[in-house]
Amino acid sequence: MTISELTVTNAIAALGALGTASFGLVDATKAAWGGISHIGVGDIKKAIKPLFGTETSSTNKANPLTYASVLDNLRANWMNGTGLADQKAIAKTLIKLRLSPETAPALASATGVDGATLTAIATVIMTAGALSPAQADAFGRFDLALTSLLDQAYQRADQRYRNSAKLLAGVFSILIALFAGYFYSLHNKGIYGANPCDYLRNSFSWAAMLAGALATPIAPIAKDLSSAIAAGTNVVQKLQKTS
Secondary structure, eight states: OOOOHHHHOOOOOOOHHHHHHHHHHHHHHGGTTTGGGTTTTTHHHHGGGGGGGGGOOOOOOOSSTSHHHHHHHHHHHHHTTTOHHHHHHHHHHHHHHOTTTTTHHHHHHHHOOHHHHHHHHHHHTTTTOOOOOOHHHHHHHHHHHHHHHHHHHHHHHHHHHHHHHHHHHHHHHHHHHHHHHHHHHHHTTTTTOOOHHHHHHHHHHHHHHHHHHHHHHHHHHHHHHHHHHHHHHHHHHHHHHHO
């Protein structure tokens, strides 16, 4: 049988729908105590821990600037899907708010800034004084180092989350395709195997697994194509109205 253009279109649409369903199941795991959203938090925690020195053992959450409180805040923003730029800005603000003569040594050690200089800067800031040109330069280097540290942490966390989500979506997609193929076989009097073992030994089950694997990357592509078609249709309609 010749594969027509309509058949190809239907196949792409079916694979896109399967991929979308698998990504929907991945998103649904968030209802179970955060699910997939927890992935990536470890990278953020690993990055900010050195900034708190010996304070990381404290579980005090009464103060919003303690390690436990800051980590909870950053975890909540991460799991809620706040924009990466906003999350990094929040993290940076919370860390800089902690700058004091007591916390300066740990912050300096983690960012590669001179401890004595940062302590002096913290003292000036705490007393609402003016920074000298040398102190302003050192504080600027501290700011850049902190920005770089947080950016690296959030980029790694985002990459880990996206890769894990794609992997889990692939697993869901293959399982859905296998179950769908098996029920299709049962509906047609077991043409591809009447029981699960026979079905899995049939080449049709491998074709189903391949379809599931292909559906994962096609889902976002199909979504983009749909968006492009919708946008193009909207432009054509506007041109018709103005003509």
